[in-house]
Amino acid sequence: xxxxxxxxxxxxxxxxxxxxxxxxxxxxxxxxxxxxxxxxxxxxxxxxxxxxxxxxxxxxxxxxxxxxxxxxxxxxxxxxxxxxxxxxxxxxxxxxxxxxxxxxxxxxxxxxxxxxxxxxxxxxxxxxxxxxxxxxxxxxxxxxxxxxxxxxxxxxxxxxxxxxxxxxxxxxxxxxxxxxxxxxxxxxxxxxxxxxxxxxxxxxxxxxxxxxxxxxxxxxxxxxxxxxxxxxxxxxxxxxxxxxxxxxxxxxxxxxxxxxxxxxxxxxxxxxxxxxxxxxxxxx
Numbered sequence: 345x346x347x348x349x350x351x352x353x354x355x356x357x358x359x360x361x362x363x364x365x366x367x368x369x370x371x372x373x374x375x376x377x378x379x380x381x382x383x384x385x386x387x388x389x390x391x392x393x394x395x396x397x398x399x400x401x402x403x404x405x406x407x408x409x410x411x412x413x414x415x416x417x418x419x420x421x422x423x424x425x426x427x428x429x430x431x432x433x434x435x436x437x438x439x440x441x442x443x444x445x446x447x448x449x450x451x452x453x454x455x456x457x458x459x460x461x462x463x464x465x466x467x468x469x470x471x472x473x474x475x476x477x478x479x480x481x482x483x484x485x486x487x488x489x490x491x492x493x494x495x496x497x498x499x500x501x502x503x504x505x506x507x508x509x510x511x512x513x514x515x516x517x518x519x520x521x522x523x524x525x526x527x528x529x530x531x532x533x534x535x536x537x538x539x540x541x542x543x544x545x546x547x548x549x550x551x552x553x554x555x556x557x558x559x560x561x562x563x564x565x566x567x568x569x570x571x572x573x574x575x576x577x578x579x580x581x582x583x584x585x586x587x588x589x590x591x592x593x594x595x596x597x598x599x600x601x602x603x604x605x606x607x608x609x610x611x612x613x614x615x616x617x618x619x620x621x622x623x624x625x626x627x628x
Contacts, residue, residue, distance in 0.1 A: 354536050357526060361500040367541040370395055371441035374434050385430055389421040392433075398440045402428075405436055405625050431481035439488045440626060448498040449505065457495075458627050460577060461488060463619035467608075468573040470615055474607045478565055486550040486566040487573055493534025493551070497522065519555065531555050558596060568600045580612050 358364065370391055393399055399421060406424035407417055418424050425433050448454060465487035472483035498505045504525050511521035519529045526533070535552035550566035553559075554574075557567035572594065579589045586609055593605035 354528060354532070357528060357533070358536065358540070361496075363500065364540070365445045365496065365499065365537075367441075367445065370398070371438055371445070372541065372543075374438055374441075385425050386422070388430065388434070389425050392437055393421045397444060398437055401440050401626055402433065402437060405622075408621070408625060432484075435481050435485045435488065436622075436626070438485055442489065442492065442495070443626060446492075446495040446499045448495065449502045451506070451509075452498045455623065455627060457491075459620060459623045460581070461491060462622040462626075463577045463580075463616060464490070464570070464573045466615045466619045466622075467576050467612075468569050470611055471569055471572060471601070471603060471607070474603055475565075475601050478569060478601070482546070483566055483569050486547055487570050489534075489538070489547065490551055490554055490570045490574075491530055491534060492537055493530035493532070496533055496537055497526070497530060501526070529555070558600065563600060565601060568597050572597050572601075572603070576608060576612070580616065586610075586612055 373391065374388070392402060402421060402424050403418055406427045418427055428436070443458070448457075465484050468487035469480045469484040472478040472480040497508070508518070508521045508525050511525070512518055516524075519531075522529045522533075528536075531551060531554050535548050538548045538551055546564070546566060549560075549564040550570060553564045553567035554570045557563055557571055560567075575594060575597075576589060579592070580586075584592075589612075590605045590609060595605075598605055
């Protein structure tokens with residue numbers, strides 16, 4: 345495949361993008377708040393309430409959880425914070441903001457993209473809960489944004505994206521096709537976008553290192569987690585039985601986090617259902 349852009353640098357690639365998506369102010373503030381121990385629930389709720397589209401989705405999510413327990417309907421963002429918890433609400437609002445920010449071409453299967461993404465994120469959170477060092481909601485959010493580079497390619501470089509998709513249909517891997525066409529893959533592009541959005545280094549490194557985390561020093565633990573979650577998600581969607589997934593688990597990655605692969609036994613059905621539910625609630 346002949347490169348359409350012949351990108352010599354990341355700056356050249358981003359210069360080619362006529363309209364770089366701008367991170368919403370609310371999204372940026374929420375991502376930054378992960379490292380702010382003084383974040384106040386009332387202030388966060390007030391900011392979320394100012395965005396009508398996101399507020400509606402937050403209330404839908406809160407009520408879906410409430411209905412399963414037979415509780416009263418949630419009617420305010422403040423109540424949603426109490427119902428969902430500040431960390432989970434923050435993560436879900438972030439993905440709402442990302443969905444609003446990007447507008448992929450009609451040929452891009454957004455539902456599959458988000459279904460896969462939410463499954464990876466729910467798996468990443470479940471794995472993080474089994475570690476001694478990783479915060480589950482931070483892991484959830486890192487996994488939610490791990491493939492923003494793919495969204496940027498599909499939204500801002502539609503012609504190149506179509507050629508990449510054609511190459512994939514002809515047998516090329518996604519990463520190889522992107523590197524040949526653009527000079528970079530979705531992980532590198534996503535990390536650069538995260539840098540330009542001034543996200544924290546922990547998120548930038550997680551996105552940047554996700555394809556081969558053990559080749560970096562220092563190793564991003566979140567990147568290792570994303571790699572494992574992607575492995576599990578891909579195998580699960582391909583119909584590989586849970587025991588076979590455990591047997592083939594990338595042991596070096598598991599050792600990096602002190603994880604026992606058997607922790608996923610019995611969880612995948614529920615995680616898959618949770619991912620599908622989030623897709624329905626957040627993408628409609």
